[in-house]
Amino acid sequence: MPRVLTVEDDDSFCRMLRRILGRLPDMHTVAAGSCAEAERRLGAEVFDLVLLDLRLPDGHGLHLLSRLRGKGNLVPVAVLSGVDDALTTVAALRAGADDFLFKSRLAPDELVARVEAILRRGRTARTSCSWGDLDVDLAAGRATVRGEAVALTPTQLRLVIALVLRAPEAVARGDLAAIGWSGGPSPSRGSFDNQILALRRVLEPFGLGLSCTDTAYFGLIRLDASAMATST
Numbered sequence: 309m310p311r312v313l314t315v316e317d318d319d320s321f322c323r324m325l326r327r328i329l330g331r332l333p334d335m336h337t338v339a340a341g342s343c344a345e346a347e348r349r350l351g352a353e354v355f356d357l358v359l360l361d362l363r364l365p366d367g368h369g370l371h372l373l374s375r376l377r378g379k380g381n382l383v384p385v386a387v388l389s390g391v392d393d394a395l396t397t398v399a400a401l402r403a404g405a406d407d408f409l410f411k412s413r414l415a416p417d418e419l420v421a422r423v424e425a426i427l428r429r430g431r432t433a434r435t436s437c438s439w440g441d442l443d444v445d446l447a448a449g450r451a452t453v454r455g456e457a458v459a460l461t462p463t464q465l466r467l468v469i470a471l472v473l474r475a476p477e478a479v480a481r482g483d484l485a486a487i488g489w490s491g492g493p494s495p496s497r498g499s500f501d502n503q504i505l506a507l508r509r510v511l512e513p514f515g516l517g518l519s520c521t522d523t524a525y526f527g528l529i530r531l532d533a534s535a536m537a538t539s540t
Contacts, residue, residue, distance in 0.1 A: 309334045310427055311354065315346040315369065316361040316388070321411075325359060328416045329423065343367040348483055350381060352470040354437075354446050357426055358385045360405075362396070370403050377404040384426045388414070439475040439531055442516060444468060453514040463488045464507050471518075471531050478521065478530035504529065 312329060314337060316322050326337045338355070340346040343366050350358070362369035373385055386407040387400045397408045406429075407422055437444050442458075444451045444465075451458040451468055460468060470479055470487045481500070488503065489495050495503070508518050517532030 309336050310356045311336045311338065312357045312359060312423070313338050313340060313346065313349060313353075313355045314359045315340045315343070315364065315372070316359070317341045317365050318361075325419075328419055331416075331420055332423065341365070343369070343372045346372060347375070349487070350376065350383065352473050352479060352483060352487055353466075354469065354473075355383055357423060358383055360385050360387050362387065362389045362391065362400075370400060373400070373403045373405060384429070386422065386426060437469065437472050439472045442468075442472060442514075442531070444472055453516065456514070458510065458514060460507075460510060463503060464510065467503070467507060471529065475531045478519075478528035480528055484529060 310332065312335065314322055314325050316325070316339065319341075322339045326339075329335050329337050338349065338353075340349055341364075343364050346358070346360075349355075360369045360373060364372070369387065369389075373387075376383070376385070384406045385404065386409060387405045388409050388411055389396060389400070390411045392410045392412055400408050406426055409419065409422065436446055441454045442451065443453075446469070449462075449465060451460055451465060458468075467484055467488045470484060485495055485500055488500075504518065504520075511517065519530050519532040521528040
């Protein structure tokens with residue numbers, strides 16, 4: 309399932325992009341309204357493409373792009389700009405953008421075709437992530453520990469991927485909720501806590517644990533390295 313992150317603070321424009329990209333089979337679109345939110349998501353989730361606006365409430369899109377490339381993140385980025393001038397196009401491409409589209413001349417068919425072309429090139433190349441003995445096949449949507457399959461629900465799999473990508477650092481409750489319930493309404497406190505407890509029970513037989521700063525509220529959560537170390 310292709311995953312596209314739209315970094316855009318105009319809600320109506322985001323909805324339009326989602327409708328247009330909905331023409332592509334199995335397309336999943338996630339929105340971020342600021343540079344900070346985009347960086348959080350890109351640090352904890354895997355995307356096949358980023359559609360990036362330049363004028364964002366907390367910074368410029370090109371600065372965000374430069375930081376991503378500086379960290380070695382090669383996720384394809386297509387800039388969507390309301391600024392129609394050659395200098396901006398050149399600056400974006402030199403900063404690491406893969407494509408540049410003008411909002412004023414954005415035709416739905418052209419956007420779909422350009423997205424399809426970028427996805428075919430598939431420069432993300434990241435198909436898996438791991439932490440210790442825990443391996444996640446991102447393409448197949450499957451987690452294993454020392455070759456043994458870990459039975460995870462789709463929500464639990466998204467939580468595990470976020471935790472693995474950020475390990476050994478902790479992930480904030482709000483970020484995990486946004487990732488685990490991506491595309492849907494935010495979970496209630498009870499629903500989130502129950503999901504974390506269920507995930508703990510799934511991971512424990514494999515010698516994996518979840519370390520929480522506040523077990524009553526699950527404020528910050530990370531994978532527990534000591535639990536894995538004692539099981540090997």
